[in-house]
Amino acid sequence: MKAPHSSENIGADKASDTHSFPDGFVKGFSKFNRAQRMAVITKDLDESIVEALDQLLYADESLQAVFSEISENHLSNHVLPLGIVPNVLVNNELYHVPVVIEESSVVAAASRAAGFWALHGGFQVEILGTLKKGQIHFTWTGDKTWLFEQIELLKSPMLVATAPETSGMQKRGGGITAIALLDFTASLQHYYQLDVSFETADAMGANFINSCLEKMGEVLDTHFSKQQQQGHFERIMSILSNHTPECLVRCTVSCAINELQAMSADWSPTEFARRFKTAVDMANVSVSRAVTHNKGILNGVDGLVLATGNDWRAVEAAGHAYAAKDGRYRSLSHAEINDDLFSYTLTLPLAIGTVGGLTQIHPLVKQVLKILRNPNAQQLMMLMAALGMANNFSALTSLVTSGIQKGHMKMHLGNVLHQLGASPEQKIAALEYFSGQTISYASVEKFLKEFPGNTHVSQ
Ligand code: MEV
Helix, strand or coil: CCCCCCCCCCCCCCCCCCCCCCCCCCCCHCCCHHHHHHHHEEEEEEEHHHHHHHHHHCCCCCHHHHHHHCCCCCCCCCCCCEEEEEEEEEEEEEEEEEEEEECCCHHHHHHHHHHHHCCCCCCEEEEEEECCEEEEEEEEEECCCHHHHHHHHHHHHHHHHHHHHHHHHHHHCCEEEEEEECCCCCCEEEEEEEEEEEEEECCCHHHHHHHHHHHHHHHHHHHCCCCCCCCCCCEEEEEEEECCCEEEEEEEEEEEEEEEEHHCCCCHHHHHHHHHHHHHHHHHCCCCHHHHHHHHHHHHHHHHHHCCCCHHHHHHHHHHHCCCCCCCCCCCCEEEEEEEEEEEEEEEECCEEEECCHHHHHHHHHHHHHCCCCCCCCHHHHHHHHHHHHHHHHHHHHHHCHHHHHHHHHHHHHHHHCCCCHHHHHHHEEEEEEEECCCCCHHHHHHHHHCCCCCCCCC
């Protein structure tokens, strides 16, 4: 086996590339097998790194093959904990929801709020829309009116061209629902978009949308190449949009204000509700606060997005764009106090799927979907919104009462103890000691240093 790992092994890439490669540049890495990749990456590193990377491979080769093929240039598996948020009551149906998250206290926070709301009517969730969009971005130098007329004429041939993609989707209730030409020339010279609307049933639909757009783009290319006397058409790209303001879910919780008694020992339910609503209103007017507030919502959403093999970058991007829909970034949630009624609403876009993508491939995703009783995409959207609401409600409850660090550091204590190499005996003693103390990394370190014997603490 020969593993090229420096510029000596590298020839110029393609005839046109005359640049010399920097030292250490690797050519053809994607064609290496794992052993070759390992040789390149761990070449000058400690042997223990090889052991650590090998250790996280599955012994079962067919299982490992699944992970090795999910994305490219695979070296090892990166593992995150899968936990459960129990007692999530959504539209009167109870779920125990699996989540994957690296941040301690997120599962505990969601569980606390889910448990409270399960006893107070649960999360009422509705789907406001499931529409997704994609665009063909192009430039056109000719007459605008003529272009609009041509696009009208081309709608039918474009739909015909996408039939191989749409016929299967139509059987599942999806397909292309609208085609519109948008004029961006006031902002960028010659820029137009063909804006295409899709329903993608239970799939997130990225591949479906992109395939349809490329087929439609070819129809445009062919048509306008024969009409060059009218102007110059240039298709720049065809791609779905992750801005999905019409693929929307709304989650509401509400209760009589006096039922919020359980939220704080220090504040009356009325004072708690007032402080809570003020905190939400602050996130509506301050971008600094809104980003953190919405991050707390996404803590819950992302845990389930990851657990179900969905695209969390798309969910994040769409959520933030929606939060800025009126030109200013705001809170995704909204609190109301009407007489003695407290109500709290979260509205967010969620373009996710329960078929396609990783759902049929990743062995744990399959199990997660089974635990959730194999939801369709809309049911999964509702669960995600409920978890987002649960985390946000819990975070704000802590913030406006005891502060976030008390609960957070309590949950984080285990991580700090592990990091400092505490023995089982020290861990038990620390958990007891810190139950009534403020926890910080320094205070835990000090506690362990002063612990009788002190043989297990890494210095
Ligand atoms: C931490 O992961 C999330 C919070 O910062 C959210 C918030 O401030 O609302 C606690």
